[in-house]
Amino acid sequence: MRIVVMSDSHRRVSALLDIIERHKDNADLFLFLGDGNDDLDEALIMYPDIKVDRVSGNCDFYSPYPSSKVIEFDGKKILFTHGHPYYVKHGYQDIQREARSIGADIVLFGHTHIPYIEVVDSIHYMNPGSARDGFYGVVDIEPSGIMMYHSTI
Template identity: 75%
Template sequence: MRIVVFSDSHRRVSNVLKIIERHKNNADLFFFLGDGNDDVDEALTMYPDIKIERVSGNCDFSSVYPASKIIEFGGKRFLITHGHPYYVKHNLYNLEREAKSVKADICLFGHTHIPYIENIDGIRYMNPGSAADGRYGIIDTENSGIMMYHSEV
């Protein structure tokens, strides 16, 4: 199973389109972590059939999406969030508490624009970096385990 994770596109629709185009045939699911939901809406006019879950960021002023949510997919429990409600620019303490509280297997966040992958107390964390800068993340899960890595357009 492959999940493509991106965040913080900030009106760089061209990068969103590149990410989707590259993975539209090999991704089972896309996660968008906020700050560019209008960009995703625009991309979905070209790719209406992709499966995408998303949340709102602090710059998605009129978005109807929540700031975070729990997704069960492929036998894993994901906490996806933009990150600003948990003050991730300062540290991950609040995010870690929330991930543990909801019993997440994988926690995905954006907001900082800095790519990050870590395993903390059995929970895997990923920040894909900023799609505006051409960065995104990939999660491959198989019976043998989970692989998380960063990529660029």
Template identity: 80%
Template sequence: MRIVVMSDSHRRTSLLLNIIERHKDNADLFLFLGDGNDDLDNALMIYPDIKIDRVSGNCDFYSTYPASKVIDFAGKRILFTHGHPYYVKHGYSDIQREARSVGADICLFGHTHIPYVDIIDSIHYMNPGSVSDGVYGIVDIEPSGIMAYNAKI
């Protein structure tokens, strides 16, 4: 099962559209980590049938979406957030504590615009970077395990 992870599009809707177009036929789920929910709304007018979930970021003013969510997908528990509620620009200890407390297998966050992939205490962490910088993330969940990596547009 493939998840395409996007964050921080910051009015670069065309780049968001490029990612969706590239993966609309091979992604089982798209996750948007905030800071560009208006961009995503515009993209969904063109691609209304993709399966997507989202959270809001610190720049998504007046958004009604939550800042963090936990979902179960493909047998894995996923915490996804923009990252600002966990102060990720100042380190990852708060988000790691939250990931452990919710029993996450995968923790996805944005906000810093810096691509990041790591496994700590069996939890897969990923920051997909910023769509506005031309990067995003892919998480493949297979019976053999989880593989998370960054990709360029």
């Protein structure tokens, strides 16, 4: 099962369109991590049939979406958030503490615009980087395990 992870488009709708076009036929889920929910709304006009979930970022003013969410997907517990509620610009201690406390398998966050992948205590962490700068992430969940990687448009 494949999840395509996007964040921080900051008014660059074309970046989201490029990512969705590239993966519309091979992604089981798209996750948007905030700071560009209006951009995602515009992109979804072109791609109304993709499966997408999202959270809001600190720049998504008046957004009806939460800043963090936990879902189950293909047997894995996923915490996804913009990152600002966990102060990720100042380190990952808070988000790691939350991940451990809820028993997360995968944690996805944005906010810093810096691509990042790490496994800590068997929990897989990813920041896809900023879609505005051409970065996004892919999470493949297979019987053999979880694989994460960054890509560019």
